Amino acid sequence: MAQIGQILVDVPTMQTNDPYSYAIPSKLEHQVQVGMRVIVPFGRGHRVVSGVVVGLTDATSFDGELKPIQAVLDLAPVLNDELRALADWLADTTYAFRITCIQTMLPNQLKTQTERQVQPTQTLTPNEMATYFPDGAPREFTDKLDDATVAGLLKLQRAGKVEMTYQVKDRSAVKTTTGIKPALTTIKLREIQDEVTKRAPKQADLLAYLQTMSPDRLIAQSTVVKAAHISSAVITAAADKGWLTKAPLEVYRDPFQQPVKPTQPLHLNAEQQVAVSAISNAVDGHQTENFLVEGVTGSGKTEVYLQSIAIALQQGRTALMLVPEIALTPQMVNRVKARFGQRVAVLHSGLSKGEQYDEWRRIDRGEATVVVGARSAVFAPVKNLGIIIMDEEHETSYKQDENPRYHARDVALWRGRYNDCPVVLGSATPSLETRARAAKGLYTRLVLAKRVNDHPLPAVHIVDMREELKQHSEGDFSESLLTAIQTRLDRKEQMVLMLNRRGYSSFVMCRDCGFVLKCPNCDISLTLHMDTHTMKCHYCGHEEAIPHVCPNCHSRKIRYYGTGTQKVEEALQKEFPTARILRMDVDSTRKKGAHERILRQFGQHQADILLGTQMIAKGLDFPNVTLVGVLNADTALGLPDFRASERTFQLLTQVSGRAGRAAKPGEVYIQTFNPDHYAIQLAQQQDYERFFVTEMHMRHQGSYPPYYFAVQLTASHEDEATAAKAMYQIVAALKQGLSDKAIILGPTPKAIARVKRKYYYQVVIKYKQEAKLKPVLEQIRQAAQIPARHGLTVTIDPEPMNFM
DNA sequence: AGCACGCCGACT
DNA sequence: GTCGGCGTGCTC
Numbered sequence: 001m002a003q004i005g006q007i008l009v010d011v012p013t014m015q016t017n018d019p020y021s022y023a024i025p026s027k028l029e030h031q032v033q034v035g036m037r038v039i040v041p042f043g044r045g046h047r048v049v050s051g052v053v054v055g056l057t058d059a060t061s062f063d064g065e066l067k068p069i070q071a072v073l074d075l076a077p078v079l080n081d082e083l084r085a086l087a088d089w090l091a092d093t094t095y096a097f098r099i100t101c102i103q104t105m106l107p108n109q110l111k112t113q114t115e116r117q118v119q120p121t122q123t124l125t126p127n128e129m130a131t132y133f134p135d136g137a138p139r140e141f142t143d144k145l146d147d148a149t150v151a152g153l154l155k156l157q158r159a160g161k162v163e164m165t166y167q168v169k170d171r172s173a174v175k176t177t178t179g180i181k182p183a184l185t186t187i188k189l190r191e192i193q194d195e196v197t198k199r200a201p202k203q204a205d206l207l208a209y210l211q212t213m214s215p216d217r218l219i220a221q222s223t224v225v226k227a228a229h230i231s232s233a234v235i236t237a238a239a240d241k242g243w244l245t246k247a248p249l250e251v252y253r254d255p256f257q258q259p260v261k262p263t264q265p266l267h268l269n270a271e272q273q274v275a276v277s278a279i280s281n282a283v284d285g286h287q288t289e290n291f292l293v294e295g296v297t298g299s300g301k302t303e304v305y306l307q308s309i310a311i312a313l314q315q316g317r318t319a320l321m322l323v324p325e326i327a328l329t330p331q332m333v334n335r336v337k338a339r340f341g342q343r344v345a346v347l348h349s350g351l352s353k354g355e356q357y358d359e360w361r362r363i364d365r366g367e368a369t370v371v372v373g374a375r376s377a378v379f380a381p382v383k384n385l386g387i388i389i390m391d392e393e394h395e396t397s398y399k400q401d402e403n404p405r406y407h408a409r410d411v412a413l414w415r416g417r418y419n420d421c422p423v424v425l426g427s428a429t430p431s432l433e434t435r436a437r438a439a440k441g442l443y444t445r446l447v448l449a450k451r452v453n454d455h456p457l458p459a460v461h462i463v464d465m466r467e468e469l470k471q472h473s474e475g476d477f478s479e480s481l482l483t484a485i486q487t488r489l490d491r492k493e494q495m496v497l498m499l500n501r502r503g504y505s506s507f508v509m510c511r512d513c514g515f516v517l518k519c520p521n522c523d524i525s526l527t528l529h530m531d532t533h534t535m536k537c538h539y540c541g542h543e544e545a546i547p548h549v550c551p552n553c554h555s556r557k558i559r560y561y562g563t564g565t566q567k568v569e570e571a572l573q574k575e576f577p578t579a580r581i582l583r584m585d586v587d588s589t590r591k592k593g594a595h596e597r598i599l600r601q602f603g604q605h606q607a608d609i610l611l612g613t614q615m616i617a618k619g620l621d622f623p624n625v626t627l628v629g630v631l632n633a634d635t636a637l638g639l640p641d642f643r644a645s646e647r648t649f650q651l652l653t654q655v656s657g658r659a660g661r662a663a664k665p666g667e668v669y670i671q672t673f674n675p676d677h678y679a680i681q682l683a684q685q686q687d688y689e690r691f692f693v694t695e696m697h698m699r700h701q702g703s704y705p706p707y708y709f710a711v712q713l714t715a716s717h718e719d720e721a722t723a724a725k726a727m728y729q730i731v732a733a734l735k736q737g738l739s740d741k742a743i744i745l746g747p748t749p750k751a752i753a754r755v756k757r758k759y760y761y762q763v764v765i766k767y768k769q770e771a772k773l774k775p776v777l778e779q780i781r782q783a784a785q786i787p788a789r790h791g792l793t794v795t796i797d798p799e800p801m802n803f804m
Numbered sequence: 805a806g807c808a809c810g811c812c813g814a815c816t
Numbered sequence: 817g818t819c820g821g822c823g824t825g826c827t828c
Contacts, residue, residue: 004828006828007828009827010805011827012805013805013827015827016805016827016828020827021826021828023827040828041827041828042805042806042828043805043806043807043808043826044806044808045806045807045808047805047806047807047827049827060828062828065828067828114805116806133818151820155820273819380823428822433819477805763825789823789824
């Protein structure tokens with residue numbers, strides 16, 4: 001009989017990264033199970049923390065006295081064997097704490113919060129009482145209290161005059177409604193019914209209904225009221241008479257708005273057929289075969305996914321479908337629900353925390369067998385997976401940019417291996433990593449080159465903005481694009497205009513002295529926001545008034561430069577006064593539901609022009625759109641990032657796919673200052689294969705991924721010298737520990753060196769094989785514990801998404 | 805994270 | 817001489 005629980009405590013430090021042993025008191029003996037959350041005493045005093053049971057043993061190598069587990073928080077484990085193994089692997093590969101990984105995998109509701117309370121233990125002087133307990137009652141002890149109060153209370157605590165109590169708060173509250181069940185036998189109810197039939201017909205109705213109910217299953221009061229055609233007063237009266245009992249009944253919050261009309265599988269073309277049968281063979285054979293579905297926009301990838309999922313479901317297995325957060329629109333979700341109905345669970349940030357938890361539990365209980373969600377849905381507690389799909393696999397949002405710095409693709413591949421099921425990666429423009437792995441035979445490549453409706457890809461025109469600037473005055477629109485817009489307005493067709501990056505470089509500069517208004521906290525220029533008439537910092541949110549006089553030389557010639565969506569909208573409106581324009585960027589979609597509202601309006605042709613940032617490039621499908629304009633194709637090309645070309649190519653290809661989705665042919669205009677750049681040239685030709693070959697060559701030349709692996713280390717501190725010094729020490733450790741084949745870039749200040757009052761220094765290691773890499777990084781991680789006390793943060797990011 | 809122990813400066 | 821600063825170690 002297991003006596004000891006191995007607990008990972010909820011204290012994210014290096015020293016508590018391995019489980020601690022706790023005694024299991026006999027009264028909890030039959031409750032404690034591996035994978036459950038518990039409350040345990042931790043440290044001196046009465047402090048308690050939550051933890052997760054990761055093992056049950058009857059011996060321990062710890063030779064002190066074991067403390068007992070205080071309470072169990074769950075009725076059933078919240079982490080199954082697979083997810084526990086996954087947490088260990090995640091911690092190992094991302095250099096994050098085990099408990100941090102577990103927290104990331106669980107829904108927010110299951111994260112506990114700790115609270116401290118202070119109360120007097122003995123008579124305090126009236127003075128002390130008045131100072132510290134003005135309400136005469138125990139009070140909460142938070143770190144929001146002012147220093148003097150904290151100091152005073154701690155002093156009283158040392159004197160034993162007040163006591164601290166600790167509480168672990170579990171927020172996993174489930175929603176309940178009043179449920180009822182019969183309290184008497186059917187026979188007895190029948191007797192009473194006969195008695196009351198004449199004088200109390202409503203009570204008789206209820207009694208009749210109660211006889212149809214099972215005595216051990218609660219039914220919602222509201223359901224009974226409706227079914228028996230009675231009022232709730234009748235139920236209350238019946239409860240008083242002891243005919244029935246009321247009890248809280250657990251219900252799900254309902255994230256399904258309206259029922260979706262079911263759809264049937266569509267007819268597949270030859271390419272799709274090949275793809276589906278290859279994937280279903282792997283599903284059938286329980287093979288960990290992974291696929292890359294490379295399909296141009298409109299080639300029907302989604303239908304391939306849906307039919308592959310259907311195969312897994314037919315076998316009584318489950319499916320996980322990952323999509324980028326931005327593509328997780330109601331239209332997209334409805335498409336899946338239309339095929340699989342109530343079996344679908346959706347996990348995304350648009351749901352309330354409670355709804356997210358409910359969906360999680362539906363999955364955990366096996367009530368939902370198809371899971372659709374963004375990055376973190378890769379941790380969904382689906383059992384018996386038969387297939388994992390990751391759409392738009394090249395999207396960088398699949399990588400989490402905080403600890404644990406995991407890539408959902410890697411997690412998906414791990415789960416595929418664990419469950420002996422295929423993983424399907426899909427994209428029109430696969431990441432170089434994925435395409436290269438397919439070339440090496442690690443993934444089976446399935447190409448969908450044909451558009452399902454046989455519509456030709458749109459004609460793409462490149463507009464050389466250098467020429468435009470020579471011939472016309474400066475402006476955001478070229479003559480050819482303006483003409484194209486006018487044509488569409490005349491024909492009552494719609495168009496999408498994309499501006500690369502939000503509020504891109506609409507900064508304020510003095511034309512006399514060149515002074516640029518910068519954020520006092522961060523090292524970047526402030527962006528002009530015309531809606532609030534302020535200058536804003538996009539990193540820390542700092543806001544200040546728009547200057548009318550240069551703070552440096554007092555010239556009045558301080559003007560706005562560059563282009564933001566708002567400014568473009570104004571210019572566009574001036575050019576086409578009657579055009580109806582919808583703007584979609586981070587600012588106009590901040591409010592919940594705004595995103596969908598804008599798209600719906602556009603879909604109903606309430607506007608002619610949709611103007612926006614990157615977010616309009618993904619997955620929109622509007623048949624009436626015949627023109628796509630990219631106003632500034634090259635802003636990303638200038639970034640000091642080895643993936644700049646890849647990003648630009650992907651973005652241009654994606655956005656071009658938005659034109660001419662239906663019967664009307666589409667046209668694309670790309671305005672650029674680098675018309676000869678291969679990323680732009682090949683995007684024009686929509687030639688992914690040539691882009692792949694060209695870019696692979698560049699990566700090879702520069703010793704970049706996928707030819708090399710990469711790890712990025714960052715040190716940050718309020719004091720620049722401290723951050724720099726830490727980074728130099730880290731580099732010294734790296735140089736000593738690693739082979740001379742490893743390429744070490746840096747240390748360098750980050751491209752944006754100061755963010756939120758902190759300075760960032762970084763180093764990037766490029767390597768092919770480094771046996772000692774892991775131990776060296778572990779050692780750096782260990783060493784970073786000490787200066788962390790003084791505000792020095794060291795992060796390790798394996799395979800960073802950008803080197804900036 | 806959060807607490808106690810322990811070693812140095814300004815007070816009764 | 818003590819009170820209290822925060823630097824360091826430890827929590828089953």
